Amino acid sequence: MKQGRHLGRALLGYAVLTLLSSGGLASLGIWQLQRAEQKQQLLDAIDRAGSEKAVDLGDALANGVDLHFRAVTARGRYLPDRQILLDNQIRNGEPGVQVFVPLQLDGGGQMLLVDRGWLPWPDRAGPLPIATVGTESVAVDGLLLSAPAAGLVLGAEVRQQWPLLVTRIDLADLERRLQQPLLDLVLEDRQTPRAQTLRSGMLPPERHRGYALQWFGLSLTVIIIFGVLAIRSWRARSITPS
Numbered sequence: 001m002k003q004g005r006h007l008g009r010a011l012l013g014y015a016v017l018t019l020l021s022s023g024g025l026a027s028l029g030i031w032q033l034q035r036a037e038q039k040q041q042l043l044d045a046i047d048r049a050g051s052e053k054a055v056d057l058g059d060a061l062a063n064g065v066d067l068h069f070r071a072v073t074a075r076g077r078y079l080p081d082r083q084i085l086l087d088n089q090i091r092n093g094e095p096g097v098q099v100f101v102p103l104q105l106d107g108g109g110q111m112l113l114v115d116r117g118w119l120p121w122p123d124r125a126g127p128l129p130i131a132t133v134g135t136e137s138v139a140v141d142g143l144l145l146s147a148p149a150a151g152l153v154l155g156a157e158v159r160q161q162w163p164l165l166v167t168r169i170d171l172a173d174l175e176r177r178l179q180q181p182l183l184d185l186v187l188e189d190r191q192t193p194r195a196q197t198l199r200s201g202m203l204p205p206e207r208h209r210g211y212a213l214q215w216f217g218l219s220l221t222v223i224i225i226f227g228v229l230a231i232r233s234w235r236a237r238s239i240t241p242s
Helices: 002-051 057-062 171-178 194-201 205-239
Strands: 071-078 084-091 094-105 111-120 137-145 164-166 182-189
Touching: 002 137, 002 205, 057 071, 071 111, 084 111, 094 182, 111 137, 111 171, 171 182
Parallel strands: 084 164, 111 182
Antiparallel strands: 071 094, 071 137, 084 094, 094 111, 137 182
């Protein structure tokens, strides 16, 4: 009897551990499915932006249009002396930076961050790579996307003066530095599109779905292993003399 109670408590503990492990693995599978959906939305937006007529950003803002994944035309003036360089951007094995330049929008005090593309920076002892932009009024066609993921804050930014050299795009911090309202989206300039880099460099949705199946399979495997071990333990107990 005492041995049976001990076995029951042990199995209960293993059952709790199994549920936690299986639930964690299943959560990773769900996360991969969510990532697949996000990637599919982004790819659809890239394809749609290549064919649909761009809307005027000023009109869209005035009418409260949802701007995520929209092709727009933004009118304003670049601030070439306020460039933001996102560090540690590797392209085909070559180090470089992704260059973002604020665009002062016409007709108001708002600004929009424009992704001007990737520039190589093989010699970090050399000068910073800077995008060539003028100060005249321009109309920029592009795709509005969320800013690159901020990630973990690991310390102070690499360079505190303009042009900024950063390891993460923090729109709230940039708004404070620019001292003007900054839209919470980034315009991918069609002339130098990150969208094409995203398409060529990202994991496709199918890969994420494959990873999800693997996580779900591992979750099911954990449950099956526990079930087999539990059955064997109870069978061994039933044939053990009391």
